[in-house]
Amino acid sequence: MPSLNSQWLQSLLDPFFMMKSAIYHYVRILILEIFEGNVPLSAAQWQKIRDSAFSFFWLQYSGEREKGKKIAPSKNTPSASAALIPQLLSQATGTVLEIGPGSGTCMQFLQGSQITQIYGAEPCIGLHRQLRSEASRYKMQDRYHVLNASANVGSLTHELIRKEEITSFEAGDTLFDTIICVRVLCSVPDPKETVSGLYGLLRPGGQMLICEHVSNPWRTSKGSIISRIFQGLYMLLGWAYFMGDCRLDQDTERILLGTADEDKGWGNIDLEVEEQWSLFPCLHGSLTKKR
Template sequence: MTTPPPLGDRLKGMLEPAQLMTWAMSHYIRVCAEAVFKKGEIFAPILQIHRLRDEAFGRFWVEFSTPAPNAAPPATASETETETDTFQPGRNTNGSSDLIPPLLRTANGIVLDIGPGTGTQMPLLRSPSISTIYGPEPCTGLHEKLRAKAIAEGISSKYHILPCGAAASQLLPGLRESGTGVTEAYDSDPRNGIFDTIICVRVLCSVPEMERTVDELYGMLKPGGKLLVTEHVVNPWRTAKGSVLARVVQSFYQLFGWSFFIGDCALDRDTEGALLRAARLDGGWKVVDLEKNFAWSVMPYVSGTLVKKS
């Protein structure tokens, strides 16, 4: 899966983010036009840039993560697990969606699914070994879809949508307000942790202060708990498998508004480094099973499992 494709395909792949950015941009223009011409909020595009941008990203992500009307519905459980691959163009960038099912199948206990979006990964979280799932999703425009997906997947009774981000300053109050008592052991002694499994799928690229958030998430893992990660990262251009051209293209997209239009997503984060450093005070993780994928591309991925020492 990680064998580089022919040069032509690699170059074509470098244009995929442009396709996504144009799509997201068209939603931003539409949201601005609606604010000005429909709602009469003529200064909103200047004074409320962030509100309009978040609304546009919400609409983009709903459209992006919704199966095309002509996509065949999955018929079996195993087909459901690869549902993300039948989505619209760009959905399965580099085949990265194939990395997710085997990983999420190992989730168990009390699960934190950070930034679940519209619940794309929910079909992979139906295992009876999962007792509860918390989904902190700050983009409230996605909550309706997320709720509907939890019902459709038959897990609504154990899925708690939280209207907050993953930073501890937001997440802990959000968890306490859920009224489930999930933080009780942590509140009496933080060494108890909260979660058996934390899922980070295409989200650490978007959280503000990623390094700090990753440290905080590590602190919320129970001893022996695991972090499951599939994240796109900065191109490892200094290594033999990396690509200088892909790294330059990453910078180009960053410069021309990728983060602005794609919900604060950054293409150039050293997420693997942050994850490894998070366990430094405990002398490292008990298990580090991470794989680097698509190192030649604009969206290289790090994917795998990190287990906290008991």
């Protein structure tokens, strides 16, 4: 771990400012609901408030990142992932599934001619308008398709059938040459089930491209027990509730390596972890499915 410098301290404080902004939007929308007389609130209304608040937060947050450099990390970037994403996504080919594209910040790196179609599975409807706007901005509206779906196989295939992208789906069908997961697996309800399902949708020889923040490896020489403690502290303060169910303390690498089909498995694994000292260690690289 590096010495106690401004970069490390900033990594400990970044979540505080992110969470502060997310809570502001949550409280604002909650007050509007109360003033409009929508009380008592049902479970569905509470969830709608959470989704709307996170949409406003993420549009603001990603917009601030856009004002800075597009590739180099900035003060608004919670890890080294911004610098890693362009090269990582340049590996995408064929029919691509992007899980949780958010407001479309990765779209600029998916314009290569080696990509035929892209499906962006985004369950937060409040972000769909911005996604479509980004597709038009990069002249990708004919090959970027926004899906109102989560990372769950049932949700994905239902939406693909509804939009007539496929006519039917049976267990064992493979649909995608590349699956992209950028800062999203930390938020899915059941990551093991999700990864297993995505693995099943990947064609033989296809790649899963990964860029995810993970639990700090504090037991290793490059990890930080202080950063790990802060991860736990932010989780106790409600990070997941206000930040779209994001988990700071998830061991995503173990999940990725442990949920593939035992017979076929991954043919090639190329994963690394950057900034292991920080509160946002970044797991990045690719997993290739055996042919």
